[in-house]
Amino acid sequence: MLAQILYRIGWFATRRRWAVIGTWLALTVVVVGAAAASGAKLEDGFTAPGLDSQRANELVAASGGGQAGITAQVVVTPAGDGTFRDDEAARAALARLQADVRALPHVLGTTDPVGALTGAQDAAAVGALSPDGRVAQLRVQYPGLDQLSAADLTALEAVPHDPALRVEMGGDLFFAYSSADSNVGELVGIVAALVVLLLAFGSFVAATLPVGMAVLGLGVGIGGMTLLAGVMTVPSFAPVLGAMVGLGVGIDYALFVVTRHREHLAEGMAVDESVARSLAGAGRPVVFAGGIVVVSILGLAVAGVPFMTAGGIAISLVVLVMVVASVTLLPALLAVAGQRVVGRHRLETTSPRWERWTRHVTRHPAAYGVGVTVVLLALAAPVVALRVGIPDDGALPPSRTERQAYDLVAEGFGPGRNGPLVVVVDLAGDTHAADAVARAVAADPGVAAVEPPVRRGGLATIVTHATTGPQDVATARTIDRLRTEVFPAALAGTPAAAHVGGQTASFADVGQRVNDRLPLLVGAVLAMSFVLLMLVFRSVLVPLKAVLLNLLSIGAAYGVMVMVFQWGWAADLIGLESTVPIVSFIPMFMFALLFGLSMDYEVFLLSRVRDAYTGTGSNDEAVVRGTARTGRVITSAAAIMICVFLAFVLGEDAATKMFGIGLATAILLDATLVRLVLVPATMKLLGDANWWLPGWLDRLLPHVDVTEPA
Known part of the structure; x- marks a missing residue:
C-alpha cells in the first residue's frame, strides 16, 4: 500500500516537476518571510511545573516584584x-x-x-x-522577556x-x-556533506541534489519553527539542533533515494519510471525511519519539562519537513536532472571489499563480538561520573565580555556571587518569618553572604550567595540543605513557607527532573523500537539485539562527552576553555534523537539481510549479502552526518559543542563498530534463530512492509 502511494507521488512529481519545484520555492519564500516578519521570540524557560524553584518564581511574579523579570x-x-x-x-x-x-x-x-x-x-x-x-x-x-x-x-x-x-x-x-555564534556550522556542514557526496557519487549533479533539497527543506523547517514560537515557548537551542538534525537526515534520506535511482538508470530504465520506482522502494524505509525519529523526539514530553517538550515539537517539525521534501521535491529535482545524475560510481551495488570484510567477521564472530563490546563498554564507563548542569558565562572564551565580567565578580566577591539564590518567603501573616529565615540561611556553612530581606505585601525575598560557584556540586547540596533542613527548622510552628528560586536553583531543579524522568523516556523509546522492528522484520531476537546494541553506542557517546567536557580530554581541540558539566537536557535529547537516527541504518541494513534470507534461506549468506550491498551507502551516509554534526563544534556555545561531539560520536560508532561489525557477528552467532517468531505472535501482529526490495 505504502509503495503504491509513493510510486504515484513520484510519478506525479516527475510529470509536474516544475510545478512541484516552484511550489517548494514559493513555500520557502513565504515561510521564511513570515517568520522574519512575525517578530516571534525564542525563549529559554528553564522551569517546570511542580518544582520548588518554579513555585518561588510564581510567588515573586504574583507579588509584582521586579525580581520576576530578568x-x-x-x-x-x-x-x-x-x-x-x-x-x-x-x-x-x-x-x-x-x-x-x-x-x-x-x-x-x-x-x-x-x-x-x-x-x-x-x-x-x-x-x-x-x-x-x-x-x-x-x-x-529588567521586566520579563515578553516586554524586551x-x-x-x-x-x-x-x-x-x-x-x-x-x-x-x-x-x-x-x-x-547575544548572537555571538554565526551560521558557520551550517555552512561548513553543507560543504563537507557536498564533498562526501562528490566522492561517493562521482557526479556533481548527483551530489548537489541532496544538498539543495536539504537546504530548501531546512528553510521551511526553521522558518516554521520560528512561526511556532508565536504560539508556544520554543527554546533558543532548537534552531541549532534542528539545523543539525535536519541537514543530517535530509541529506541522508535523499542519498538513499538517489542511490536507488542511479542503479535503475544504469540498468537502462527511463528517467520518470526510475524516479517513481526508486521512491516506491527507497522511499519506504525513509518514511518509516523519519517517522521513528519524529515519534522518538516527541517522546521528550515524558520529561514533564515544558521547554523540552516545545523543543521536541519544533525539531520534529524540521524532520517531518525533510521527509516530505524527500518524497516530493527530490523526485522533481531528479526528473529535471535526467541522466546527468549517473556518475563514475554506482554507490549501492554489491561491494567486493565489504563482502570480503563481512565474510572475515563472520568467520570469527565471537572474537569480533566480544572485542567490540569490550571497546564500547570501556568508552561508556565514564557515564558513572556524568554530572548535569547548565554551563554559565564561566565556560565562555576569555575574549567575551560575559566571561570577563564573570571572572571579575568571582575575584571580587567570591564564586557564589555569579549564581545568587533567591530565597522567597511566603509570610502568611508572620512578620518575623523573613528575619528568622535570613538568620538561619546566613548560618549555613554553604552560604557566604545574605542580603537584607526585601518585603512586598505578604512576601519577602532574600538574595543569598553561596560559598561555591553555580556549577559546583556543593552549591546543589546547599540548595537541597536549605530546603530540607534550614527552612523547616527556622519556620517550625509558623504558617510561613520558604522556597529557593533564581536561575541557579532552576537549573539544578530542571536537571534533577530530567534525571528522574530519563529512565521513563528510555523505557518508552526502547519498547517502541522493539515493537516496530518486530513488526517489520517478523522476529523477536533481531529487534532485541538492535535495542541492546543501540544502548551500547549511545552509552559510549555519553562516555566520550564526559571525557571531553568534564575531564577536559582534548578540550583544546574543540575550543573548550574550561571543563563544564553536561547540559542537563542534552542526555535526554540525544537519546531520543539517536534512537530515531540509528533506525535509518538499522532498517536499511536489515531490510537487505531479510530480503536475502527470504531468497536464499541461508542466514550466513544473507548477512554477507546484506552488509555487502549496504556497507558503502551506510558509511557514506554516516560520514555526511558526522561532518554535519562536527561542523557545529566550531561555535562558541558549550551546549552546541556537546550536541556536535555527542551526536557525531554516536553515529560514528553506530555506523562502524555496531552496524558493520557487531551486527554481522551477532547475527552469525544466532544463526536461524535471528528470524524466530512464535506462530501465535505472528498471527497477532499486523504485517508492515517498509523494506526496500533488492
Whole structure:
C-alpha cells in the first residue's frame, strides 16, 4: 500500500516537476518571510511545573516584584591599580555610569555601589561593592522577556563609560539576546556533506541534489519553527539542533533515494519510471525511519519539562519537513536532472571489499563480538561520573565580555556571587518569618553572604550567595540543605513557607527532573523500537539485539562527552576553555534523537539481510549479502552526518559543542563498530534463530512492509 502511494507521488512529481519545484520555492519564500516578519521570540524557560524553584518564581511574579523579570550585570573596576575608595576620578565615573544605566528604557532599577561607597545601608547598596573596594557590581533589573527585545541589549552595551573605568557586562539579558555564534556550522556542514557526496557519487549533479533539497527543506523547517514560537515557548537551542538534525537526515534520506535511482538508470530504465520506482522502494524505509525519529523526539514530553517538550515539537517539525521534501521535491529535482545524475560510481551495488570484510567477521564472530563490546563498554564507563548542569558565562572564551565580567565578580566577591539564590518567603501573616529565615540561611556553612530581606505585601525575598560557584556540586547540596533542613527548622510552628528560586536553583531543579524522568523516556523509546522492528522484520531476537546494541553506542557517546567536557580530554581541540558539566537536557535529547537516527541504518541494513534470507534461506549468506550491498551507502551516509554534526563544534556555545561531539560520536560508532561489525557477528552467532517468531505472535501482529526490495 505504502509503495503504491509513493510510486504515484513520484510519478506525479516527475510529470509536474516544475510545478512541484516552484511550489517548494514559493513555500520557502513565504515561510521564511513570515517568520522574519512575525517578530516571534525564542525563549529559554528553564522551569517546570511542580518544582520548588518554579513555585518561588510564581510567588515573586504574583507579588509584582521586579525580581520576576530578568537581570543583566555591569561589572566595573578602576582602569588602574587603585580602588574606588582611593580613586576620586573612578568614583565620579562610576556615578555617571550608574545614572546612565538606570536611565535606560525598561530598566526597573539597579544595585547601588555608589551608595555603598558613601556608607548607605539600604538593600540596593549592601553588597554592591567588593570588600576590597575594587570591584563594583551593578545588577540591572529588567521586566520579563515578553516586554524586551534585542534593542535593550544593544542599548546597555552602548552606554558610554569613562576611560578611567574597565567595564564588563553579562547576565540573563546577554544569554537571551547575544548572537555571538554565526551560521558557520551550517555552512561548513553543507560543504563537507557536498564533498562526501562528490566522492561517493562521482557526479556533481548527483551530489548537489541532496544538498539543495536539504537546504530548501531546512528553510521551511526553521522558518516554521520560528512561526511556532508565536504560539508556544520554543527554546533558543532548537534552531541549532534542528539545523543539525535536519541537514543530517535530509541529506541522508535523499542519498538513499538517489542511490536507488542511479542503479535503475544504469540498468537502462527511463528517467520518470526510475524516479517513481526508486521512491516506491527507497522511499519506504525513509518514511518509516523519519517517522521513528519524529515519534522518538516527541517522546521528550515524558520529561514533564515544558521547554523540552516545545523543543521536541519544533525539531520534529524540521524532520517531518525533510521527509516530505524527500518524497516530493527530490523526485522533481531528479526528473529535471535526467541522466546527468549517473556518475563514475554506482554507490549501492554489491561491494567486493565489504563482502570480503563481512565474510572475515563472520568467520570469527565471537572474537569480533566480544572485542567490540569490550571497546564500547570501556568508552561508556565514564557515564558513572556524568554530572548535569547548565554551563554559565564561566565556560565562555576569555575574549567575551560575559566571561570577563564573570571572572571579575568571582575575584571580587567570591564564586557564589555569579549564581545568587533567591530565597522567597511566603509570610502568611508572620512578620518575623523573613528575619528568622535570613538568620538561619546566613548560618549555613554553604552560604557566604545574605542580603537584607526585601518585603512586598505578604512576601519577602532574600538574595543569598553561596560559598561555591553555580556549577559546583556543593552549591546543589546547599540548595537541597536549605530546603530540607534550614527552612523547616527556622519556620517550625509558623504558617510561613520558604522556597529557593533564581536561575541557579532552576537549573539544578530542571536537571534533577530530567534525571528522574530519563529512565521513563528510555523505557518508552526502547519498547517502541522493539515493537516496530518486530513488526517489520517478523522476529523477536533481531529487534532485541538492535535495542541492546543501540544502548551500547549511545552509552559510549555519553562516555566520550564526559571525557571531553568534564575531564577536559582534548578540550583544546574543540575550543573548550574550561571543563563544564553536561547540559542537563542534552542526555535526554540525544537519546531520543539517536534512537530515531540509528533506525535509518538499522532498517536499511536489515531490510537487505531479510530480503536475502527470504531468497536464499541461508542466514550466513544473507548477512554477507546484506552488509555487502549496504556497507558503502551506510558509511557514506554516516560520514555526511558526522561532518554535519562536527561542523557545529566550531561555535562558541558549550551546549552546541556537546550536541556536535555527542551526536557525531554516536553515529560514528553506530555506523562502524555496531552496524558493520557487531551486527554481522551477532547475527552469525544466532544463526536461524535471528528470524524466530512464535506462530501465535505472528498471527497477532499486523504485517508492515517498509523494506526496500533488492
